Amino acid sequence: MIKSPLFFSPSLPFSKPRAKPLLSSFSAKSQMGPQTLLEFMSRPQSDSISIGDDLAILVTHLQSACKRISSVVSSPFGSEFGRSLAAGGDGPVSDSGRDKPKPLDLVSNDIILSSLRSSGKVAVMASEEDGEPVWLTDNGPFVVVTDPLDGSRNIDASIPTGTIFGIYSRLSELDHLPVEEKAQLNSLQRGTRLLAAGYVLYSSATILCISFGSGTHAFTLDHSTGEFVLTHPTIRIPPRGQIYSVNDARYFDWPDGLRQYIDTIRQGKGKFPKKYSARYICSLVADLHRTLMYGGVVMNPRDHLRLVYEANPLSFLVEHAGGRGSDGKTRILSIQPVKLHQRLPLFMGSSEDMHELESYDNIQQKVNPGYEV
Known part of the structure; x- marks a missing residue:
């Protein structure tokens, strides 16, 4: 697996997420400034939906991973690094029919995999960059599906890219099956079973858009604090556009x-x-x-x-x-x-x-x- 010096360098300005943030220690709305993603997760989403600590820990690790990807993508060395590793590529599609991975796709995939493994909350990760799902831990309560770096072919032209992810519950009724089989079946759940989903847009701003099943909300990365802050609460797409x-x-x-x-x-x-x-x-x-x-x-x-x-x-x-x-x-x-x-x-x-x-x-x-x- 490719290890990017940009990601693994200790000089990166982003620290690792806390091992276990306790939502009860945060108020539903910060009185000192804009509401952060963690503060947002501390309040009930609706009468029937409340985000527990396990899901909050997972999302905290995901947002940390996306901050690192944002740093790699926007680095003056990012596209040069990608081109140097891509030398000798033979086409856009692999033998399996998937898009042929670009090096920065693989770096992003590695960043997300490392963060999910560190969270201790993910049983299996299925990625667009991998041929098969990766089983991480037997007792992880969640399944994550992801496209680590969508639009990566646009990086050299400084066109926006993004990360896409979905979160499901692990199907405990499959626990008795062999690892490969239960990893595959856990990853093939209908979209109606999603607990949460989101994307992170890497553009003039880094924006994390997420839904926990009650509204869709967007958070913008404040580079002065390193926090995603709520900027677009309860997005409603116009009934008709032009x-x-x-x-x-x-x-x-x-x-x-x-x-x-x-x-x-x-x-x-x-x-x-x-x-x-x-x-x-x-x-x-x-x-x-x-x-x-x-x-x-x-x-x-x-x-x-x-x-x-x-x-x-x-x-x-x-x-x-x-x-x-x-x-x-x-x-x-x-x-x-x-x-x-x-x-x-x-x-x-x-x-x-x-x-x-x-x-x-x-x-x-x-x-x-x-x-x-």
């Missing part, structure tokens, strides 16, 4: 229904009588973050995005912000994964935009000419 996000260069490969939808909204002839604009970054976390803020739809109509690592966690966030996530026909969170790196079309966004989009019969792209980007 932006669509998709790679328009693939227009002639799309099915008739999707082309008809895009043509209609671009001309202002849809259910919303204004012309839509196109905004596309080619970084899923960044495109979704904008969609959460401004409304509209973000999509990839072909079988490309991963159900376990990307579609489920992000759809969980969108739903708890009042939006919808779909494969074009079916609610994402209701789909039962059948394999770890399962791919599917993904459409997410404002509820009214999504319902209009799904009213077109044929929006899933089944023809794939074999794009490399």
